[in-house]
Amino acid sequence: MEHFKVVRFGPLGNIDIQFGDLTILVGAQASGKSMSLELLKLLVDRDHIIKTLDRYNYIFGHSPKKILDMYFGDGMAEVWHNDSLVTLDGKDYPKSEIPAKAGDKDETLFYIPAQRILSIADGRPKNFMEFDNTSPYVLRSFSETLRLFMQNGIPSDTLFPLKNRLKEGLRESFNKSIFHDGQVVMEESAGQKKMRLKVGEMNLPFMTWSAGQKEFMPLLLGFYCLSGPPSKVVKREKYRYAVIEEPEMGLHPNAIISVLLQIVELIQNGYKVIVSTHSPVLLEFAWAFNLLKNGNAPRRNKALCEIFGVEGRSPVKSMLTNVFETKSIRTYFFKRNAEGMVESKDISTLDASDEDLSISEWGGISGFSSRVTDVVSRYLIG
Numbered sequence: 440m441e442h443f444k445v446v447r448f449g450p451l452g453n454i455d456i457q458f459g460d461l462t463i464l465v466g467a468q469a470s471g472k473s474m475s476l477e478l479l480k481l482l483v484d485r486d487h488i489i490k491t492l493d494r495y496n497y498i499f500g501h502s503p504k505k506i507l508d509m510y511f512g513d514g515m516a517e518v519w520h521n522d523s524l525v526t527l528d529g530k531d532y533p534k535s536e537i538p539a540k541a542g543d544k545d546e547t548l549f550y551i552p553a554q555r556i557l558s559i560a561d562g563r564p565k566n567f568m569e570f571d572n573t574s575p576y577v578l579r580s581f582s583e584t585l586r587l588f589m590q591n592g593i594p595s596d597t598l599f600p601l602k603n604r605l606k607e608g609l610r611e612s613f614n615k616s617i618f619h620d621g622q623v624v625m626e627e628s629a630g631q632k633k634m635r636l637k638v639g640e641m642n643l644p645f646m647t648w649s650a651g652q653k654e655f656m657p658l659l660l661g662f663y664c665l666s667g668p669p670s671k672v673v674k675r676e677k678y679r680y681a682v683i684e685e686p687e688m689g690l691h692p693n694a695i696i697s698v699l700l701q702i703v704e705l706i707q708n709g710y711k712v713i714v715s716t717h718s719p720v721l722l723e724f725a726w727a728f729n730l731l732k733n734g735n736a737p738r739r740n741k742a743l744c745e746i747f748g749v750e751g752r753s754p755v756k757s758m759l760t761n762v763f764e765t766k767s768i769r770t771y772f773f774k775r776n777a778e779g780m781v782e783s784k785d786i787s788t789l790d791a792s793d794e795d796l797s798i799s800e801w802g803g804i805s806g807f808s809s810r811v812t813d814v815v816s817r818y819l820i821g
Contacts, residue, residue, distance in 0.1 A: 452780025
Protein backbone atom coordinates (compact mmCIF):
# COMPACT_ATOMS: atom_id res chain seq x y z
CA MET A 440 0.00 0.00 0.00
CA GLU A 441 1.97 2.95 -1.33
CA HIS A 442 -0.23 5.44 -3.23
CA PHE A 443 -3.90 6.29 -2.73
CA LYS A 444 -5.78 8.70 -5.01
CA VAL A 445 -9.45 9.74 -4.93
CA VAL A 446 -11.19 12.24 -7.23
CA ARG A 447 -14.85 13.36 -7.04
CA PHE A 448 -16.00 10.97 -4.32
CA GLY A 449 -18.70 12.58 -2.19
CA PRO A 450 -17.08 15.73 -0.76
CA LEU A 451 -13.60 14.49 -1.72
CA GLY A 452 -12.41 16.56 -4.66
CA ASN A 453 -8.79 15.46 -4.96
CA ILE A 454 -7.05 13.28 -2.38
CA ASP A 455 -3.52 12.15 -3.21
CA ILE A 456 -1.49 10.36 -0.53
CA GLN A 457 1.91 8.67 -0.64
CA PHE A 458 2.08 6.58 2.52
CA GLY A 459 4.99 6.54 4.94
CA ASP A 460 5.54 3.99 7.68
CA LEU A 461 3.54 6.46 9.76
CA THR A 462 1.14 8.73 7.89
CA ILE A 463 -0.62 11.52 9.77
CA LEU A 464 -3.80 13.18 8.49
CA VAL A 465 -4.93 16.54 9.86
CA GLY A 466 -7.85 18.78 9.03
CA ALA A 467 -10.99 20.31 10.49
CA GLN A 468 -14.05 18.27 11.43
CA ALA A 469 -15.98 16.94 8.41
CA SER A 470 -12.99 17.45 6.12
CA GLY A 471 -13.16 13.95 4.66
CA LYS A 472 -10.48 12.14 6.67
CA SER A 473 -12.75 9.36 7.93
CA MET A 474 -14.43 8.93 4.56
CA SER A 475 -11.03 8.57 2.89
CA LEU A 476 -9.84 6.03 5.45
CA GLU A 477 -13.04 3.98 5.31
CA LEU A 478 -12.79 3.93 1.52
CA LEU A 479 -9.19 2.76 1.80
CA LYS A 480 -10.30 -0.07 4.08
CA LEU A 481 -12.98 -1.06 1.54
CA LEU A 482 -10.40 -1.31 -1.24
CA VAL A 483 -7.86 -3.24 0.80
CA ASP A 484 -10.27 -5.69 2.47
CA ARG A 485 -13.17 -5.81 0.02
CA ASP A 486 -13.40 -9.61 -0.17
CA HIS A 487 -13.29 -10.02 3.60
CA ILE A 488 -15.94 -7.33 4.09
CA ILE A 489 -18.32 -9.05 1.64
CA LYS A 490 -17.66 -12.36 3.40
CA THR A 491 -18.49 -10.77 6.77
CA LEU A 492 -21.76 -9.28 5.52
CA ASP A 493 -22.64 -12.68 4.07
CA ARG A 494 -21.86 -14.38 7.38
CA TYR A 495 -24.27 -12.10 9.24
CA ASN A 496 -27.00 -12.80 6.68
CA TYR A 497 -27.19 -9.33 5.20
CA ILE A 498 -29.18 -9.41 1.97
CA PHE A 499 -27.64 -7.17 -0.66
CA GLY A 500 -27.68 -9.22 -3.86
CA HIS A 501 -24.20 -7.92 -4.59
CA SER A 502 -25.71 -4.56 -5.49
CA PRO A 503 -23.12 -1.73 -5.27
CA LYS A 504 -25.71 0.64 -3.78
CA LYS A 505 -26.78 -1.79 -1.04
CA ILE A 506 -23.21 -2.74 -0.20
CA LEU A 507 -22.12 0.89 0.06
CA ASP A 508 -25.11 1.71 2.30
CA MET A 509 -24.26 -1.24 4.53
CA TYR A 510 -20.59 -0.28 4.61
CA PHE A 511 -20.55 3.51 4.99
CA GLY A 512 -23.94 3.73 6.72
CA ASP A 513 -27.53 4.00 5.53
CA GLY A 514 -27.99 6.65 2.84
CA MET A 515 -24.28 6.96 2.01
CA ALA A 516 -24.21 5.01 -1.27
CA GLU A 517 -24.46 8.13 -3.42
CA VAL A 518 -21.01 9.33 -2.37
CA TRP A 519 -19.60 7.13 -5.14
CA HIS A 520 -20.49 9.07 -8.29
CA ASN A 521 -20.42 7.69 -11.81
CA ASP A 522 -17.37 9.83 -12.57
CA SER A 523 -15.53 9.09 -9.33
CA LEU A 524 -11.90 8.03 -9.71
CA VAL A 525 -10.59 5.70 -6.99
CA THR A 526 -7.05 4.36 -7.35
CA LEU A 527 -4.78 2.34 -5.06
CA ASP A 528 -1.21 1.55 -6.11
CA GLY A 529 -2.00 2.25 -9.76
CA LYS A 530 -5.13 0.08 -9.93
CA ASP A 531 -8.46 1.76 -10.66
CA TYR A 532 -11.51 0.60 -8.71
CA PRO A 533 -14.77 1.41 -10.49
CA LYS A 534 -17.98 1.30 -8.48
CA SER A 535 -19.13 -1.75 -10.42
CA GLU A 536 -16.25 -3.82 -8.98
CA ILE A 537 -17.38 -3.43 -5.37
CA PRO A 538 -19.90 -6.33 -5.38
CA ALA A 539 -17.15 -8.93 -5.66
CA LYS A 540 -17.79 -12.42 -4.41
CA ALA A 541 -16.69 -13.22 -0.90
CA GLY A 542 -13.16 -14.53 -1.06
CA ASP A 543 -10.79 -16.33 1.28
CA LYS A 544 -8.38 -13.40 1.61
CA ASP A 545 -7.49 -12.53 5.18
CA GLU A 546 -8.26 -9.09 6.53
CA THR A 547 -5.05 -7.03 6.37
CA LEU A 548 -6.04 -3.57 7.65
CA PHE A 549 -6.94 -3.21 11.33
CA TYR A 550 -9.22 -0.20 11.78
CA ILE A 551 -9.71 1.59 15.12
CA PRO A 552 -12.54 4.09 14.46
CA ALA A 553 -13.15 7.47 16.03
CA GLN A 554 -16.55 6.30 17.36
CA ARG A 555 -14.88 3.41 19.24
CA ILE A 556 -16.43 4.35 22.60
CA LEU A 557 -19.76 3.16 21.16
CA SER A 558 -18.31 -0.33 20.96
CA ILE A 559 -18.11 -0.57 24.77
CA ALA A 560 -20.70 2.02 25.78
CA ASP A 561 -22.03 -0.10 28.66
CA GLY A 562 -18.74 -1.66 29.71
CA ARG A 563 -18.66 -4.62 27.32
CA PRO A 564 -17.98 -4.94 23.58
CA LYS A 565 -21.14 -5.24 21.50
CA ASN A 566 -21.50 -7.91 18.86
CA PHE A 567 -21.77 -7.02 15.18
CA MET A 568 -25.55 -7.38 15.00
CA GLU A 569 -26.26 -5.06 17.95
CA PHE A 570 -25.58 -2.15 15.59
CA ASP A 571 -28.00 -1.12 12.87
CA ASN A 572 -27.23 0.00 9.32
CA THR A 573 -26.78 3.61 10.38
CA SER A 574 -23.46 2.60 11.95
CA PRO A 575 -20.45 2.34 9.63
CA TYR A 576 -19.01 -1.10 9.03
CA VAL A 577 -15.65 -0.19 10.59
CA LEU A 578 -17.32 0.40 13.98
CA ARG A 579 -19.36 -2.81 13.87
CA SER A 580 -16.36 -4.86 12.80
CA PHE A 581 -14.07 -3.31 15.42
CA SER A 582 -16.57 -3.97 18.20
CA GLU A 583 -17.04 -7.58 17.14
CA THR A 584 -13.26 -8.08 17.02
CA LEU A 585 -12.92 -6.76 20.58
CA ARG A 586 -15.76 -9.00 21.75
CA LEU A 587 -14.15 -12.13 20.33
CA PHE A 588 -10.71 -11.15 21.56
CA MET A 589 -11.91 -10.52 25.12
CA GLN A 590 -13.87 -13.77 25.23
CA ASN A 591 -11.16 -16.02 23.85
CA GLY A 592 -7.88 -14.12 23.56
CA ILE A 593 -7.31 -12.96 27.14
CA PRO A 594 -6.60 -15.79 29.59
CA SER A 595 -7.96 -14.03 32.69
CA ASP A 596 -10.54 -11.42 33.68
CA THR A 597 -7.82 -8.79 34.16
CA LEU A 598 -7.61 -6.34 31.24
CA PHE A 599 -5.02 -3.98 32.73
CA PRO A 600 -2.25 -4.40 33.61
CA LEU A 601 -1.69 -7.35 31.29
CA LYS A 602 1.95 -8.42 31.14
CA ASN A 603 2.11 -10.31 27.86
CA ARG A 604 0.47 -7.72 25.59
CA LEU A 605 2.56 -4.56 25.94
CA LYS A 606 6.20 -3.84 26.72
CA GLU A 607 6.82 -3.08 30.37
CA GLY A 608 7.81 0.52 29.69
CA LEU A 609 4.67 1.18 27.66
CA ARG A 610 2.48 -0.54 30.24
CA GLU A 611 3.96 1.60 33.00
CA SER A 612 3.52 4.72 30.89
CA PHE A 613 -0.21 4.01 30.50
CA ASN A 614 -0.46 3.27 34.20
CA LYS A 615 1.09 6.60 35.19
CA SER A 616 -0.79 8.75 32.69
CA ILE A 617 -4.22 7.06 32.65
CA PHE A 618 -4.94 4.41 35.30
CA HIS A 619 -2.86 5.61 38.30
CA ASP A 620 -2.33 2.12 39.77
CA GLY A 621 -5.91 1.12 39.02
CA GLN A 622 -6.75 -2.38 37.79
CA VAL A 623 -9.28 -2.98 34.99
CA VAL A 624 -11.18 -6.25 35.35
CA MET A 625 -14.22 -8.00 33.93
CA GLU A 626 -16.85 -8.87 36.55
CA GLU A 627 -20.31 -10.34 36.22
CA SER A 628 -23.22 -7.95 36.59
CA ALA A 629 -26.84 -8.92 35.87
CA GLY A 630 -25.70 -11.96 33.96
CA GLN A 631 -23.10 -10.16 31.84
CA LYS A 632 -19.41 -9.56 32.36
CA LYS A 633 -18.59 -5.86 32.28
CA MET A 634 -15.53 -3.71 32.88
CA ARG A 635 -14.84 -2.34 36.32
CA LEU A 636 -11.95 -0.25 37.62
CA LYS A 637 -10.45 -1.20 40.97
CA VAL A 638 -8.60 1.66 42.66
CA GLY A 639 -7.68 1.17 46.29
CA GLU A 640 -10.87 0.17 48.12
CA MET A 641 -13.12 1.31 45.26
CA ASN A 642 -14.63 -0.94 42.61
CA LEU A 643 -16.03 1.38 39.95
CA PRO A 644 -18.53 0.53 37.16
CA PHE A 645 -17.63 1.69 33.67
CA MET A 646 -19.93 4.72 33.55
CA THR A 647 -18.25 6.28 36.62
CA TRP A 648 -14.79 6.30 35.07
CA SER A 649 -13.19 9.49 33.80
CA ALA A 650 -13.95 10.41 30.19
CA GLY A 651 -10.33 9.75 29.24
CA GLN A 652 -10.27 6.31 30.82
CA LYS A 653 -13.47 5.31 29.01
CA GLU A 654 -12.23 6.64 25.67
CA PHE A 655 -8.90 4.90 26.11
CA MET A 656 -10.16 1.37 26.84
CA PRO A 657 -11.23 0.40 23.29
CA LEU A 658 -7.99 1.93 21.98
CA LEU A 659 -6.00 -0.14 24.47
CA LEU A 660 -7.87 -3.30 23.47
CA GLY A 661 -7.08 -2.49 19.84
CA PHE A 662 -3.39 -2.24 20.76
CA TYR A 663 -3.68 -5.63 22.46
CA CYS A 664 -5.02 -7.15 19.24
CA LEU A 665 -1.93 -5.93 17.37
CA SER A 666 0.68 -6.75 20.03
CA GLY A 667 1.91 -9.60 22.18
CA PRO A 668 1.78 -13.35 21.53
CA PRO A 669 -0.29 -14.86 18.71
CA SER A 670 -3.99 -15.41 19.37
CA LYS A 671 -6.26 -17.97 17.70
CA VAL A 672 -9.09 -15.44 17.70
CA VAL A 673 -7.37 -12.29 16.39
CA LYS A 674 -4.41 -13.32 14.26
CA ARG A 675 -2.27 -10.22 14.38
CA GLU A 676 0.26 -11.73 11.95
CA LYS A 677 -2.26 -11.33 9.11
CA TYR A 678 -2.43 -7.54 9.55
CA ARG A 679 -0.06 -5.33 7.61
CA TYR A 680 -1.74 -1.96 8.14
CA ALA A 681 -3.43 -0.13 11.01
CA VAL A 682 -5.70 2.91 10.89
CA ILE A 683 -6.17 4.79 14.17
CA GLU A 684 -8.63 7.68 14.19
CA GLU A 685 -8.14 10.47 16.72
CA PRO A 686 -6.15 8.49 19.32
CA GLU A 687 -6.00 11.59 21.52
CA MET A 688 -9.72 11.71 22.35
CA GLY A 689 -10.34 12.50 26.01
CA LEU A 690 -6.65 12.27 26.91
CA HIS A 691 -4.23 14.64 28.66
CA PRO A 692 -1.08 15.44 26.63
CA ASN A 693 0.97 13.13 28.87
CA ALA A 694 -1.37 10.26 28.02
CA ILE A 695 -1.21 11.17 24.32
CA ILE A 696 2.58 10.84 24.52
CA SER A 697 2.10 7.34 25.95
CA VAL A 698 -0.20 6.47 23.05
CA LEU A 699 2.33 7.88 20.60
CA LEU A 700 5.00 5.60 22.04
CA GLN A 701 2.72 2.62 21.39
CA ILE A 702 2.20 3.81 17.80
CA VAL A 703 5.99 3.97 17.35
CA GLU A 704 6.13 0.39 18.66
CA LEU A 705 3.59 -0.67 16.02
CA ILE A 706 5.64 0.76 13.15
CA GLN A 707 8.76 -0.83 14.62
CA ASN A 708 6.91 -4.15 14.52
CA GLY A 709 6.35 -3.74 10.79
CA TYR A 710 2.86 -2.24 10.57
CA LYS A 711 2.22 0.66 8.24
CA VAL A 712 0.16 3.01 10.45
CA ILE A 713 -2.20 5.82 9.41
CA VAL A 714 -3.43 8.22 12.07
CA SER A 715 -5.97 11.03 11.84
CA THR A 716 -5.59 13.61 14.57
CA HIS A 717 -6.39 17.07 15.93
CA SER A 718 -3.56 16.92 18.48
CA PRO A 719 -0.34 18.94 18.13
CA VAL A 720 1.54 16.18 20.01
CA LEU A 721 1.70 13.87 17.00
CA LEU A 722 2.69 16.74 14.71
CA GLU A 723 5.44 17.81 17.10
CA PHE A 724 6.82 14.27 17.00
CA ALA A 725 6.67 14.18 13.18
CA TRP A 726 8.43 17.56 12.96
CA ALA A 727 11.18 16.48 15.36
CA PHE A 728 11.59 13.09 13.68
CA ASN A 729 12.08 14.54 10.21
CA LEU A 730 14.52 17.19 11.45
CA LEU A 731 16.60 14.72 13.44
CA LYS A 732 16.51 11.89 10.89
CA ASN A 733 19.52 13.06 8.89
CA GLY A 734 21.59 14.03 11.92
CA ASN A 735 24.34 12.27 13.82
CA ALA A 736 22.98 8.87 14.95
CA PRO A 737 24.01 8.93 18.64
CA ARG A 738 22.90 12.54 19.06
CA ARG A 739 19.53 12.09 17.33
CA ASN A 740 18.82 8.94 19.34
CA LYS A 741 19.64 10.73 22.58
CA ALA A 742 17.45 13.67 21.54
CA LEU A 743 14.44 11.45 20.84
CA CYS A 744 14.80 9.66 24.17
CA GLU A 745 14.92 13.04 25.93
CA ILE A 746 11.80 14.19 24.07
CA PHE A 747 9.89 11.18 25.42
CA GLY A 748 11.52 11.31 28.86
CA VAL A 749 12.96 7.81 28.43
CA GLU A 750 15.98 7.09 30.61
CA GLY A 751 18.21 4.25 31.74
CA ARG A 752 17.75 0.75 30.38
CA SER A 753 14.08 0.98 29.56
CA PRO A 754 13.02 -1.42 26.75
CA VAL A 755 11.32 1.60 25.20
CA LYS A 756 14.76 3.17 24.72
CA SER A 757 15.93 0.53 22.24
CA MET A 758 12.65 0.90 20.35
CA LEU A 759 13.20 4.65 19.94
CA THR A 760 16.87 4.48 19.03
CA ASN A 761 16.16 2.15 16.10
CA VAL A 762 13.24 4.05 14.62
CA PHE A 763 15.33 6.38 12.48
CA GLU A 764 17.03 3.65 10.48
CA THR A 765 14.32 2.55 8.07
CA LYS A 766 11.12 4.39 8.99
CA SER A 767 9.47 7.42 7.38
CA ILE A 768 6.72 9.82 8.48
CA ARG A 769 4.47 11.80 6.15
CA THR A 770 1.80 14.37 7.02
CA TYR A 771 -1.19 15.51 4.95
CA PHE A 772 -3.61 18.39 5.42
CA PHE A 773 -7.23 17.93 4.35
CA LYS A 774 -8.90 21.23 3.47
CA ARG A 775 -11.87 22.49 1.47
CA ASN A 776 -11.24 24.57 -1.65
CA ALA A 777 -13.28 27.54 -2.88
CA GLU A 778 -15.91 25.17 -4.30
CA GLY A 779 -16.26 23.37 -0.97
CA MET A 780 -14.53 20.20 -2.17
CA VAL A 781 -11.85 18.53 -0.04
CA GLU A 782 -8.27 18.44 -1.25
CA SER A 783 -5.20 16.91 0.41
CA LYS A 784 -1.86 18.66 0.66
CA ASP A 785 1.51 17.19 1.62
CA ILE A 786 2.78 19.28 4.57
CA SER A 787 5.39 16.76 5.73
CA THR A 788 8.12 19.39 6.21
CA LEU A 789 6.01 21.12 8.91
CA ASP A 790 8.40 24.03 8.42
CA ALA A 791 7.36 26.86 10.75
CA SER A 792 9.15 29.38 8.50
CA ASP A 793 7.32 28.38 5.33
CA GLU A 794 5.31 31.15 3.68
CA ASP A 795 2.49 28.66 3.05
CA LEU A 796 0.35 28.84 6.21
CA SER A 797 -0.99 25.33 5.74
CA ILE A 798 2.58 24.12 6.25
CA SER A 799 3.86 26.61 8.83
CA GLU A 800 0.69 26.33 10.94
CA TRP A 801 0.56 22.53 10.59
CA GLY A 802 -2.82 22.40 8.91
CA GLY A 803 -4.24 24.91 11.39
CA ILE A 804 -3.23 22.93 14.47
CA SER A 805 -0.56 25.39 15.63
CA GLY A 806 -2.21 28.51 14.20
CA PHE A 807 -3.86 29.72 17.42
CA SER A 808 -0.72 29.18 19.48
CA SER A 809 1.35 31.12 16.95
CA ARG A 810 -1.17 33.96 16.86
CA VAL A 811 -1.32 34.20 20.67
CA THR A 812 2.47 34.35 20.87
CA ASP A 813 2.62 37.04 18.18
CA VAL A 814 -0.15 39.20 19.67
CA VAL A 815 1.11 39.00 23.26
CA SER A 816 4.67 39.77 22.13
CA ARG A 817 3.54 42.86 20.20
CA TYR A 818 1.43 44.18 23.04
CA LEU A 819 4.11 43.59 25.65
CA ILE A 820 6.76 45.25 23.51
CA GLY A 821 4.40 48.11 22.71
